[in-house]
Amino acid sequence: MAFPHLSEVLKILDGALKSNATMSTNYAGLLADKLEQAGEREEAARIRERLARAPTAIAHAQDAARGTFGLPVDSDSRLETIDESRPAKDSIRLHLSGGTAARIGDFLESVRHYDQLRAAKAASPLRLLIFGQPGTGKTQTARWVASELQLPLLTVRCDTLISSLLGQTSKNLRRVFDHAEQRPCVLFLDEFDALGSARGNERDVGELQRVVIALLQNIDALPENVIVIAASNHEKLLDPAIWRRFPFQISMPLPDPALRDDMWTTLLGQYAPADLDWNTLIDKSAGASGALIEQIVLDTKRKAILNAKPQIDKSELFRRLALALALAQGRSIASIGDEVRWLRDWDAKAFSIRELARLYNISTRQINHLIRGDHGDEGKYTRAR
Ligand SMILES: Nc1ncnc2c1ncn2[C@@H]1O[C@H](COP(=O)(O)OP(=O)(O)OP(=O)(O)O)[C@@H](O)[C@H]1O
Numbered sequence: 611m612a613f614p615h616l617s618e619v620l621k622i623l624d625g626a627l628k629s630n631a632t633m634s635t636n637y638a639g640l641l642a643d644k645l646e647q648a649g650e651r652e653e654a655a656r657i658r659e660r661l662a663r664a665p666t667a668i669a670h671a672q673d674a675a676r677g678t679f680g681l682p683v684d685s686d687s688r689l690e691t692i693d694e695s696r697p698a699k700d701s702i703r704l705h706l707s708g709g710t711a712a713r714i715g716d717f718l719e720s721v722r723h724y725d726q727l728r729a730a731k732a733a734s735p736l737r738l739l740i741f742g743q744p745g746t747g748k749t750q751t752a753r754w755v756a757s758e759l760q761l762p763l764l765t766v767r768c769d770t771l772i773s774s775l776l777g778q779t780s781k782n783l784r785r786v787f788d789h790a791e792q793r794p795c796v797l798f799l800d801e802f803d804a805l806g807s808a809r810g811n812e813r814d815v816g817e818l819q820r821v822v823i824a825l826l827q828n829i830d831a832l833p834e835n836v837i838v839i840a841a842s843n844h845e846k847l848l849d850p851a852i853w854r855r856f857p858f859q860i861s862m863p864l865p866d867p868a869l870r871d872d873m874w875t876t877l878l879g880q881y882a883p884a885d886l887d888w889n890t891l892i893d894k895s896a897g898a899s900g901a902l903i904e905q906i907v908l909d910t911k912r913k914a915i916l917n918a919k920p921q922i923d924k925s926e927l928f929r930r931l932a933l934a935l936a937l938a939q940g941r942s943i944a945s946i947g948d949e950v951r952w953l954r955d956w957d958a959k960a961f962s963i964r965e966l967a968r969l970y971n972i973s974t975r976q977i978n979h980l981i982r983g984d985h986g987d988e989g990k991y992t993r994a995r
């Protein structure tokens with residue numbers, strides 16, 4: 611393409627025309643970075659030298675006059691509605707199945723080659739919607755994308771936005787989108803359903819409808835090359851009008867066997883029990899989310915370290931897994947008797963009477979009592995966790 615950095619130059623021009631020095635300097639900085647990456651060191655240095663001379667006091671005064679100084683704040687609670695982070699490249703560990711990784715790769719390619727695609731009239735707005743059950747890595751994926759693109763991640767707390775006075779929400783939204791437009795960044799609308807599901811909510815329908823409309827207008831008003839990622843647990847609650855605004859859509863499923871294998875292996879590392887049957891672990895953890903697997907590893911690893919053990923106890927690992935899955939399925943496990951009976955149900959072979967007695971540090975006779983649910987035994991046994 612004739613001029614590879616046209617989009618940055620146009621942004622710098624936009625900033626100048628709107629008397630928005632922050633926007634101009636931000637994009638000039640990005641242009642310098644891109645030139646440097648392309649080997650144009652001298653040009654990059656000249657831009658940076660110019661930036662160093664920029665009258666920052668004037669830029670800040672302009673920003674303050676427009677009320678966009680610093681991060682946008684919810685005028686009701688005074689809480690910052692945006693959280694800014696800069697995840698360093700290669701600092702985020704993300705486990706993805708092949709299909710999901712390929713789709714995220716497509717999105718990254720579209721971002722990186724936006725100008726070229728746009729010139730050929732083949733660009734889609736850079737909008738990615740990630741949906742899936744809790745703990746499947748949606749937030750982690752947004753952080754990873756920002757780290758790969760080496761851009762700051764501006765996370766919008768949709769709950770703060772919505773919990774502010776409803777009448778103010780539209781104004782807050784405007785501020786957030788204004789802020790994102792002024793600088794190279796990834797705008798991340800986390801827990802997006804808090805805004806998007808507004809129509810089905812029990813609150814004042816008319817007021818909430820306005821929020822949805824304001825959201826759609828804000829998305830539409832944003833230049834197509836501003837990167838927006840939204841994450842939602844409840845894709846069914848999202849308005850179809852919102853879906854249409856996101857040409858890139860990725861579902862984050864619960865991890866499949868290959869992904870579980872990958873997660874257990876990396877997370878357990880040298881703490882993996884020596885006698886572990888990996889296939890059983892992979893089979894038995896069907897239905898567990900990435901977050902659940904991570905939590906089980908952390909809990910069991912901590913226990914091993916505090917007990918000065920070089921490895922995690924195998925039965926302890928399976929016990930935690932079984933209990934976490936029971937909780938995720940909504941089973942109530944209140945007493946130690948419930949625990950023992952559930953473990954027997956879950957895998958009678960792994961949790962033999964003898965093994966349970968060792969694990970709970972009580973006699974096999976007492977375990978038998980618990981399994982039978984003998985009255986009065988429930989409260990007798992306590993166990994350090
Ligand atoms: N696919 C994954 N790759 C890497 N880490 C993961 C993955 N899935 C879950 N995790 C880990 O689990 C934890 C929760 O993940 P994350 O916050 O991304 O989930 P989420 O899908 O955003 O959940 P929620 O819907 O509850 O917000 C993180 O600490 C993350 O490290």
Ligand SMILES: [Mg+2]
Binds near residue numbers: 748749750801841
């Ligand atoms: Mg999340």
